[in-house]
Amino acid sequence: MNQTNVKVSFYLKKSEADADGNCPVMAKLNIGKYSEAAFSVKMKVPQSRWASGRASGKSVAAKEINNSLDEIRAMALSIYADLSAVRDGVTADEVKKLLLGMACGQETLLGYFRQFISNFEKRVGVSRTEGSLRAYRNAYNHIERFLHWQYRLSDISFAALDRSFIDKYDLYLRTERNLAPRTIINLTVQLKTVVGEAIAEGIITTYPFGGYEPVHPKAVQKYLTAEELRRIMTTPLHRKTLYHVRDLFLFSCYTGIPYGDMRRLTKDNLSCAEDGTWWIKSARKKTKVEFEIPLLELPLHILQKYRDAAPGDKLLPVYCNSMLNLYLKEIARICRIDRPLVFHQARHTYATEITLSHGVPLETVSRMLGHSRIETTQIYAKVTDDKINSDTKALNRKILERFSVII
Structure with a gap:
C-alpha cells in the first residue's frame, strides 16, 4: 500500500455556474498515472471565493466547506488503504463508488456484524438459541483477529470483501488457528449468513463467496452398525x-x-x-x-x-x-x-x-x-x-x- 500514489484535488465546474456565480465543487481522484475519477461533492462556491482548490477567506461558510473537503480527502485515503491492504490493482472508480456510498452511511464488516449480533440477541429464546448466539460471537472474534493479523486493520469496508479475502481467511483458519475442517465450515457459514443479510438489505451487491468451496472433513460413519x-x-x-x-x-x-x-x-x-x-x-x-x-x-x-x-x-x-x-x-x-x-x-x-x-x-x-x-x-x-x-x-x-x- 502506497498512499503517495493517491491524490485528491478539488476544482470548480465553471461551465455550470448559476445566475449568482456559484459553481459546483468537483473532486478529482487519481491513483497512479492512469486511474482517474471525478465526482461532485454536492457543494457550491462563488468563483470569486475559490483559490488553489479551496474556499478562500475566513468566514464560517468557508471554514465549513474546507472542513468538508478535508473529510472527503481523508475518507478517500482510508478507503484506498482498506482496499489495497486486501488486494492489488485498486482503481479510482472503485474508491469513488465506495466514497459516495460511505457518505450515505456505508457499513463496515465488523460494524454490521455487531449490529447483526445485537438483533440476534433479541430473538434468543423466541426463534434463536443461546448456543447459536455464542457461535456468532465466536465467528466475530475470529474475523476481528484475522483483520488485525492479516491487514493490521480494526475493521474493513464491506466492498473490500472479495474471493481473495475469503481464501485468505480460510487459509488463516487452517494454518494460523489450526482449526478442523468442520469448524472452518461452521465459521464460514456464519460469515456467509451475515454477508447474505447485508446483500438482502442492499448494503452490498457482490457475493464474495462465489466459487469458494471449503475443505470438507473426511466422511465418518456416525451411526452404529x-x-x-x-x-x-x-x-x-x-x-x-x-x-x-x-x-x-x-x-x-x-x-x-x-x-x-x-x-x-x-x-x-x-x-x-x-x-x-x-x-x-x-x-x-x-x-x-x-x-x-x-x-x-x-x-x-x-x-x-x-x-x-x-x-x-x-x-x-x-x-x-x-x-x-x-x-x-x-x-x-x-x-x-x-x-x-x-x-x-x-x-x-x-x-x-x-x-x-x-x-x-x-x-x-x-x-x-x-x-x-x-x-x-x-x-x-x-x-x-x-x-x-x-x-x-x-x-x-x-x-x-x-x-x-x-x-
Whole structure:
C-alpha cells in the first residue's frame, strides 16, 4: 500500500455556474498515472471565493466547506488503504463508488456484524438459541483477529470483501488457528449468513463467496452398525454406572431423541393411545418443532426400569453430556468398538439403522426426529444409500461364489 500514489484535488465546474456565480465543487481522484475519477461533492462556491482548490477567506461558510473537503480527502485515503491492504490493482472508480456510498452511511464488516449480533440477541429464546448466539460471537472474534493479523486493520469496508479475502481467511483458519475442517465450515457459514443479510438489505451487491468451496472433513460413519449395537446390548459391563449410561444411550438409539430433549422429558410427555401404544410427544428444544414417537419395547423397558430413580416428574435420571460421553468411550473399549463413541451417535443410529434401513419412509422418520426440513433427514438417507450399496456389493460377491454362469 502506497498512499503517495493517491491524490485528491478539488476544482470548480465553471461551465455550470448559476445566475449568482456559484459553481459546483468537483473532486478529482487519481491513483497512479492512469486511474482517474471525478465526482461532485454536492457543494457550491462563488468563483470569486475559490483559490488553489479551496474556499478562500475566513468566514464560517468557508471554514465549513474546507472542513468538508478535508473529510472527503481523508475518507478517500482510508478507503484506498482498506482496499489495497486486501488486494492489488485498486482503481479510482472503485474508491469513488465506495466514497459516495460511505457518505450515505456505508457499513463496515465488523460494524454490521455487531449490529447483526445485537438483533440476534433479541430473538434468543423466541426463534434463536443461546448456543447459536455464542457461535456468532465466536465467528466475530475470529474475523476481528484475522483483520488485525492479516491487514493490521480494526475493521474493513464491506466492498473490500472479495474471493481473495475469503481464501485468505480460510487459509488463516487452517494454518494460523489450526482449526478442523468442520469448524472452518461452521465459521464460514456464519460469515456467509451475515454477508447474505447485508446483500438482502442492499448494503452490498457482490457475493464474495462465489466459487469458494471449503475443505470438507473426511466422511465418518456416525451411526452404529447392527453388530456394534448388539455388542453394546449384550456385553457385560460390571459397573452400575456403565449400565445406566448404556441404557440412556440405547433409549436414544431406539427413539432418536437427542440428549438436550431427552433430559427435559417429563411424565406429561408420555401418553397411551387407544390401541395400547405408548407415545412420547414433545418439541425440539433447538427448533421448537413438535415430534411424536411410538415407543418400542426396549425404550419402554428402560422407562420402567428407572421409573422410581428419576427426580421429580422427569422420565429418566440423566448425567451431564460430557460425563455420558466419557463413560461411552469406556463402554466402547469394553465392547471392542474401535472408534470414538459419543451420545449423539444414538440419534444417527435411530435414523439409519433402526428406521430407514428397515423401510420406514423418509417423511415418517423426519417427523419423528422433529426436523423442520426433510432435507435434513435426507442426510441420513444418503448414509443409508451408501449402506445399501455396500450391502449389495457384498451380496453380489456371495452370489458369485455360490453360482457360476456358463456363457
